[in-house]
Amino acid sequence: xxxxxxxxxxxxxxxxxxxxxxxxxxxxxxxxxxxxxxxxxxxxxxxxxxxxxxxxxxxxxxxxxxxxxxxxxxxxxxxxxxxxxxxxxxxxxxxxxxxxxx
Numbered sequence: 445x446x447x448x449x450x451x452x453x454x455x456x457x458x459x460x461x462x463x464x465x466x467x468x469x470x471x472x473x474x475x476x477x478x479x480x481x482x483x484x485x486x487x488x489x490x491x492x493x494x495x496x497x498x499x500x501x502x503x504x505x506x507x508x509x510x511x512x513x514x515x516x517x518x519x520x521x522x523x524x525x526x527x528x529x530x531x532x533x534x535x536x537x538x539x540x541x542x543x544x545x546x
Contacts, residue, residue: 463497463505470514471527481533488512488545512539 472478488494496510513536515527540546
């Protein structure tokens with residue numbers, strides 16, 4: 445399991461204040477292309493591009509996904525978080541490339 449470390453306090457909406465963590469499971473196919481995307485997502489994680497800290501509707505600071513979508517549901521097809529989604533790998537590779545992750 446990988447832990448999220450927030451190295452830059454300027455990304456925190458309320459520096460010095462505690463925030464709730466996030467635990468999720470993201471789905472990728474177990475094939476060559478899926479493994480390539482996994483490596484890219486790992487790079488994006490290390491560059492702090494996958495998650496951000498936001499303030500929720502209750503006024504609490506929480507970790508949430510950022511601008512790179514993750515498929516966190518094993519069902520649902522191409523719904524927002526559902527996998528399988530036939531365009532997901534192509535879409536996520538483009539979004540990562542746009543952020544300099546290749």
